Amino acid sequence: MIAGGGFGGFYAARALERTLPNQSARVTLVNDANFMLYTPLLPGAAGATLDPRHVVVPLRAELKRTELVIGRVSGHDPAGRTLAVERVDSSPLELAYDQLLIALGSVSRTLPIPGLAEHGIGLKSLADATAVRNQVLQCMDIAESIDDPARRREYLGFVFVGAGYAGVEGLGELQDFAAHAIELYPRCRADGMRWVLVEARERIMQEVPESLSRFAQRELLARGIEVRTRTELLALSQSAATLSGGETIPTRTLVWTAGVKPSPAIAKLGLTRDSSGRLPVDRTLRVAELPGVWAIGDCAAVPDSSRPGSLCPPTAQHAIRQGRLVARNIAATLQGREARPFTYRTKGVVAELGRNKAVAITFGVRWQGFPAWLIARTYHLLLMPGIGRRLRLLVDWNVALVFGRDTSAPGRLGTPTPLEAEQEQG
Ligand SMILES: Cc1cc2nc3c(=O)[nH]c(=O)nc-3n(C[C@H](O)[C@H](O)[C@H](O)COP(=O)(O)OP(=O)(O)OC[C@H]3O[C@@H](n4cnc5c(N)ncnc54)[C@H](O)[C@@H]3O)c2cc1C
Known part of the structure; x- marks a missing residue:
């Protein structure tokens, strides 16, 4: 069983x-x-x-x-x-x-932070991934229709808390996606977005050696992403996140990936x-x-x-x-034989950062940038069970490379529209 x-x-x-x-x-x-x-x-x-x-x-x-x-x-x-x-x-x-x-x-794993359970989103399930993507697009749709620039800011602020591979990969991919999508929103494009990565420890991506963590941080900073290390989330409301340094970030989207x-x-x-x-x-x-x-x-x-x-x-x-x-x-x-002990040494780590870049370690060799990205994609392609599913990944990736990412937000996917009862005539 x-x-x-x-x-x-x-x-x-x-x-x-x-x-x-x-x-x-x-x-x-x-x-x-x-x-x-x-x-x-x-x-x-x-x-x-x-x-x-x-x-x-x-x-x-x-x-x-x-x-x-x-x-x-x-x-x-x-x-x-x-x-x-x-x-x-x-x-x-x-x-x-x-x-x-x-x-x-x-x-x-959440912490008893005021407002986190009510307003934060995780990135652990398929529903979470779809919800986060829809939320980013919905925020842009709302921001585009708001006249007050101060109110627009809260819809264009995006915060990730927790800079392990899930947080860094999630933020890297979503920021890349949003940077493409914003081209379709003239008002939002003029204002620009704000992406902030918050990490309690002294550096991002503790899973990789310091040189690769530095590369990942430089890459994020070069895209205008703000990285706050040694910083914790203190409180979250519907429209703002308060950090331990006293800073308040206007945001409607906080993704929690802290363990x-x-x-x-x-x-x-x-x-x-x-x-x-x-x-x-x-x-x-x-x-x-x-x-x-x-x-x-x-x-x-x-x-x-x-x-x-x-x-x-x-x-x-x-x-x-x-x-x-x-x-x-x-x-x-x-079968009445001896059980063996678990002995395994990590063979490597791969983490994509969006924009065809990644960091990777394979058998002790460190990779960064485009070569690491190729290694990451090849690794997942080989590990995905089933030839049909590997081909689907290849097609999706290549279509996105050539035609860009899909910017529709199928918010009600999985929830059928209720049929409305017809009123009797006469
Ligand atoms: C966004 C993200 C990115 C990641 N990237 C990497 C990576 O690049 N490399 C890496 O090595 N690891 C990565 N991980 C970590 C990896 O996903 C986990 O370590 C791994 O899934 C653990 O495997 P598991 O079998 O223990 O648990 P899971 O894969 O989570 O499987 C547990 C299963 O049990 C089911 N389940 C739970 N409760 C119940 C219940 N009560 N009844 C019935 N079923 C139940 C769940 O639905 C699930 O199907 C990532 C994780 C996340 C969230």
Whole structure:
């Protein structure tokens, strides 16, 4: 039984399909959506170089031997070895298991900052990416119709808080998108936009060495993006963000990308959690307190073999490797063989900055600018499962390169227009 069909759960299911002899075991995967979201491409969907449908992997199409249950994991009975699921039609379901893999991922970690929950937007799901893109376009539409320049400013101010790769990539792509879109708004173009990146630590992109972080910062500054390091968000209202230096930025759009915490479902499993809410596992990815239970990815506290005493960072590349290893270990357990420890050293990092530029490290070699961008796109192209989906990415990217980004804002997408009842005549 696999709970969660993101990077960890999907790659574990795929590896189990390949490792387990036919008909030797039944593999069930429970996920709250029928697709795996390829999150590293989410900024591309937000920035309109990619169609949102092209950054997901349909689970049924890729996992032919896995039974798929679409629903939310809502509880767990460790003694009875059953998982409680609420299906999409809200009906409850109890699933018994012999071996349970928990790969429920993470959600945005917010802080108790006044106004953040009410007015901030995350960048963690497909809905978030579409919402952020629509918000940017809607703000420009509104600003274009306002006569008072002071009021226009709040609609043309955009703030990102958190300068990890999600924040920097998200801001880079969206600012690039908005810089193209603003050409269609004469009033907004005359006023110009304001983009601000806020980071509490001393430098942006802690995931990459300082030289690449400096390159990324120079690149953002050259585009007129303001970078505030050692700065925190203190409060957010509908029309302004207040920062720790006392500065107030007029804005209607604040995107919060300052870290993640385990999925809230982890707290409902009746298992011991560490101080950050993750499930502690041993080096073989086993949850020590309950035989036959395993955990991987962002929701698990996995010892990092390359940095003794530390835990693996919450990245897709770790979740994928853990997924493959845990599948091997589960198969080994079923076949009476030894489980292997998780040993993985980060092979590299890629982060796109928009405007055909990126920073990357591959096997210790540092890249920046256009060569890094080519590496980043090639890497994602190779990693995306399925030749059809790779081709879709290629087509989207090339169409955007030649014809620019799509500037429509399909705000009500997914919400059908209610039919109006016809009044009876006479
Ligand atoms: C914008 C962005 C960009 C990123 N870029 C990179 C990058 O370039 N490189 C990199 O290595 N990492 C990147 N990451 C991090 C990466 O996405 C995560 O580390 C990775 O997805 C973790 O995999 P996972 O399987 O643990 O969780 P996930 O991939 O999040 O999968 C968890 C799954 O469980 C499902 N789920 C959650 N709760 C329930 C429930 N109660 N019931 C049923 N299903 C549930 C979720 O819907 C999801 O499908 C990025 C993240 C973001 C947000």
